[in-house]
Amino acid sequence: MPAVQETVEQVRSIDVDQYKYGFETLIETERAPKGLSEDIVRFISAKKDEPAWMLEWRLDAYRRWLTMEEPTWARVDYPKIPYDELYYYAAPKAFVAPKSLDDVDPEILKTYEKLGIPLREQEILAGVQRPEGASRVAVDAVFDSVSVATTFKEELKKAGVIFMPISEAVREHPELVRKYLGSVVPVTDNFFATLNSAVFSDGSFVYVPPGVRCPMELSTYFRINERNTGQFERTLIIADKGSYVSYLEGCTAPRRDENQLHAAVVELIALDDAEIKYSTVQNWYPGDSEGRGGIYNFVTKRGDCRGARSKISWTQVETGSAITWKYPSCILRGDGSRGEFYSIAISNGRQQVDSGTKMIHLGKNTTSRIISKGIAAGRSDNTYRGLVSAHRKATGARNFTNCDSLLIGSHCGAHTVPYIEAKNASAVFEHEATTSKISEDMLFYCMQRGLSEEEAVALVVNGFVKDVLQHLPMEFAVEAQKLISISLEGSVG
């Protein structure tokens, strides 16, 4: 069955306000008291059994955060977030770090099954045969604030790859964590990153040793379940000299009437000749058609091409969240390093997206490429905001940017805000941008051939985003294509 056809069938099976992942898992949770204070930061740190230096790092961030103001420059509009009313830590009750999947609460495992991202190890444990050559993905599942299961640990260990919850890495690999944590996104970077530094609960840690090509895709699945809980995950990935790793991140949350805060920080470090590929499919609950509920997604993602000839590539499919504020960026420090950003950002209903990237060229002969596809439907607003800059010493810097926006209907908005700064004469920056509306004539042409209006929109949109989809790992690309149609459901007519 062609993917488009399949997509449309999926769309049919759901109606507008029915968010596919809107189920709640009934498990007992343990929460920290409401609000934020030094005591809460100490509480979180103690829960994680952290060393003293980690607690100091958090407290330092917290004190700094108290002096900071929430940024207002993005083209998004939302009521003030009551930081004192939030819970900053929630964990499945009586949580003891699991030794194996047997120790994981079956309710949580069920949740992941419902998400359609089964922990692959379950299959292996159950003796399920997998077809020859099927790709394998190691998964780290984060439930509210705690990492509940990491699969394929042993096999990764053989290759020398460290893939574990960051809370564990703090205890087991303090030398690596201390060296790299906050080295790309400093504690003081911005309001949300600083907040994350103070209260981050869990997330993934990856270290790939020199010359190692990570034998499988690594993946994290985040899910916010608990009411009024912020999720502040922290991801740190280090690719040592000449290594390669591909990392996938998927996100969902059950539907709720109130807004939930999500403020993550992701730091990537690529040393000489290393390559990191980071892919995200973000499908947090977007709120209902009137804009009630939904996730506030304020995320700081940054990669540092620290070594010569290193490469970092971000691919994102953003379909969820009431508000998305996210600019995965690359600092091209090493000579000859390369940064890439491929993005599909879809907004429907009352969603607001302000997303883009920064490519900071510091080293010589650094190159970057930005392909951004924004699709706005319903009454949503979709902004691309990007910066391409070349430092004085970044001779031979090159960038190519292509930003295309597609409008569906006449009540949505698409905006492109590119900043370009070249401080040296040899830099070559190219920028292309288009804005188009799905034309009636195009839809009519498809319908005359037998496609329904929904099928026609899905086909045209899939064509529009194709340049980006092909950069996603195969398994994600199929899921992403489905998500795209689901999120555009009800956008025509």
Place this chain on the structure above:
Amino acid sequence: MSLLEIKNLQVSVEDDRQILRGVNLTVNPGEVHAIMGPNGSGKSTLAHVLSGKDGYAVTGGEVLLDGADLLAMEPDERAAAGLFLAFQYPMEIPGVATMTFLRTAMNAQRKKRGEAELSTPEFMKRVREEAAKLSIDPEMLRRPVNVGFSGGEKKRNEVLQMALLQPKLAVLDETDSGLDIDALKIAAEGVNRLRSPERGMIVITHYQRLLDHIVPDIVHVFFNGRIVRTGGKELAHELEAKGYADYEQEVAA
């Protein structure tokens, strides 16, 4: 039963300007009808209204396809019921491979008719066969729909779609426009291969030259929103010689 019956069809555009002023036309299975007329006479409007394009208001009359009320159907339902329009200006769909488009369209129609979808090998076999008959390079099928196609390639792509979708009634809107004589011949041969005792065709054209290659059974002269004269294929030659001036005088008088 007639394949298509158009009875006293009256159509306006949104600013209330009347374009079709009582069109009557009956097409039986196996017949090829030509509709000739000057620019602005309403020929293309007829094609659009039959296929269900937005922007027109039917103010009177009715249209039956196989006895069913065509005007009550959505455009995709009309397609599934067997109506095909070869576009004068086929649309470009960036990023969608022609092959994907063909397959999506065929399966969408089959599904609406309650038929099973085509298997991949069966689909590939049919496409290859039909493409070869139209001298279409397989490479063209991998390119996005009509993007960067020459005028000839676009029209051949229309004929290819028609061959694959096997409609009951095909409406060809100015299929000759923008084609040189070689391209015209290939397209016309493709259309002729699809003539059959079960299928009806309406060939809309401004010029006689297309009708040298697709020889019609019946020719209608379309003028000022209605059919003003009907005859055999010789009528086309008469029009070529005399132009539409006579009809203009009739209207003026």
